[in-house]
Amino acid sequence: MTYGKFAYLYDELMKDVPYEKWVGFINKQASMYGVKGKNLLDLACGTGELSIQLADNGYSVTGVDLSADMLAVAKEKAEEKGHSLLLIEQDMSELEGLDLYDIIGIFCDSLNYLQTENAVMQTFERVFQHLKPGGLFLFDVHSIYKMNHLFIDQTYAYNGEDVSYIWQCFVGEYPDSVEHELTFFHLDSRTNQYQRYDELHVQRTFSIEQYETWLSKAGFELLEISADFLDSKLNAESERIFFTARKR
Template sequence: MIDYDTYEEFYDPETYDLICDPFNEDMPTIEQWAKTTGEPLLDLACGTGRMSIHLALKGYEVTGVDIVPQMIARAQQKAADRGASIDFVVSDARDFHLHKQFPFIFMIMNAFQFLPARPDHEAMLACVREHLTPDGYFLFETRNPSPRNLYEPRHPQAEHYTTVDGRQLITTDHEYYDPMTQIQHCTGHLQFTYADGRTEARTNRVALRYVFPQEMEALLYYNGFKIHTVYGDWQRNPLTAESPAMIYVCQKRD
């Protein structure tokens, strides 16, 4: 049972960017597929536009969709600051209708895990099918349900950051995995320290749904997709039991 707002960490997009924006390991693979398929591109659960802006500055036509208005507002400002033209839309990945199709749709940064149950997965996949061209590709990323990901601390040590306005930020977190729901409940603790010594504490909670490989194969098949490729990481190594991620590239099934 999820009795909290699992999107609460996204209501502060500036702090989200401080932690997540430097990540770039996924860019070569996404660029490769964008080059293979051509445009337009759909960045589903685009967050603050990290990948959308990167691709738009490479010359691609990009649409970004995210459920959190604060994230889209931040993405629009970042795109404007960098001179990138992107159509950003506030909408739910389970219920969006853009009235156009795309040869490449991608859903990265483990956004798939914010869909907590099978009906959510099926609704999202139906929307993707609606928006995918007949020969198009859908790429999405989710963490591999390995014992390490499920039961070992993701960040065993506190992490330190400096915000753009000079505050010091220390983050710690802990996780609990419920094997019956396949949901990992993650609690993040953020401690901000101001220049004058004042402190501010926040807590963010996130519910991450895990899907096992055989379960994923059935989920995709019975929702009209065939698997083209599966990577175990962004270096495009094959999926193994110890891989950190499961990155699926799919097409519509006849």
Template sequence: MKNYQKFAAVYDSIMDDSLYDQWTDFSLRHFPKKKKAKLLELACGTGIQSIRFKQTGFDVTGLDLSQDMLDLAAKRAKTVHVDIPFVQGNMLDLSSVGTFDYVTCYSDSICYMEDEVEVGDVFKQVYDHLNEGGIFIFDVHSTYQTDEVFPGYSYHENAEDFAMVWDTYEDEAPHSVVHELTFFIQDEDGRFTRYDEIHEERTYDLLTYDILLEQAGFKNVKVYADFEDKEPRDTSRRWFFVCEK
């Protein structure tokens, strides 16, 4: 467990902290003003965004596939004295979590779904667990990001107690990429342990997302880009969808 905690700490340290501020600000601009609204954060990871939402005044539940990540999230919430239920679960089946006023799924987590059928299934699950008039906000990589920016991307980081190599390649399916991550993390005895991870991500064109959201039942869908309240351009890297039930 100690190694995993270090591993997740490495994840958190390479994540640009300002993104959480931007996700929070974007959400607050697009959620209706409602006191004590119930919010479900999908793919909540180590809980940083869930805590931001809780501190803003929402009644937050966090859901993630990884129990290890959730253990860290619970520990983090306890440290800052906030009470958030963190639920281990799959966003393809939300039957255990009840209903919410708002649902978010940030950090391109939808792009980890295997195909558009799964993406559509997530949208339907979210729709079914939103209260009437509820809002679902998520972001995904643009096709420009997967096709032009990511292939050939390489990032290396060296710190005292860890090193990381991150390479991204084009994958076989349209608009899909593979991230190969290698971490070297220092143990208590000073030795470095190697961890390898492969992350496969896939996105779709705007029309596909629109159709899948409509099929799920969403009636009012707005699309923005790169944390701003502006329409996507050809070179936008991250698309944001604000969907109303």
């Protein structure tokens, strides 16, 4: 999934996303599992908001994203905040030629944008290849419960001063997948008129057991599965599932 005009409006629309909770999760897991290094690869880094906050926390961050538009926004933001992030345009399922990292993360349910089992398995294999021995692989995904009960047939809306959207969710082509139809309106300051843009985002998730199997096949040791930023115990109605794995 690549982003077009949406890349330049993303931060305004997602300003309530609790990035600080992801930072806290990363810090806690790194401390708990004895990761000393601070070299971190942020896959599907988007506009770089999380990457920048991680840099603020002392990490040496490389950001990878499929969208050149997202990376352009990330570069400008990082420079404004005094960070020199290495930003690379790549598909995470075809990751190659990068350094070895202490931590690799795929956050904000970005893994759910991969539509096939093969793409997820390939991503896990590429992550394994780019981790140092003992390095951590951290990622979160939407639960099957959230996909089928909180997204399907739902409509969400946001009405801001300069940006508004209508977000409709429909059953996707694959099992446990959803199609997000986004229509958003942006006020053009030059013309004082609203411009309409439409985008389709598709996400798919899999069972916890399936992710466990793929991690094992890729060579990882699964350390922990948690829910909702470690704030609650994993249960049938957990919405966001977090995985912590280590390269053997």
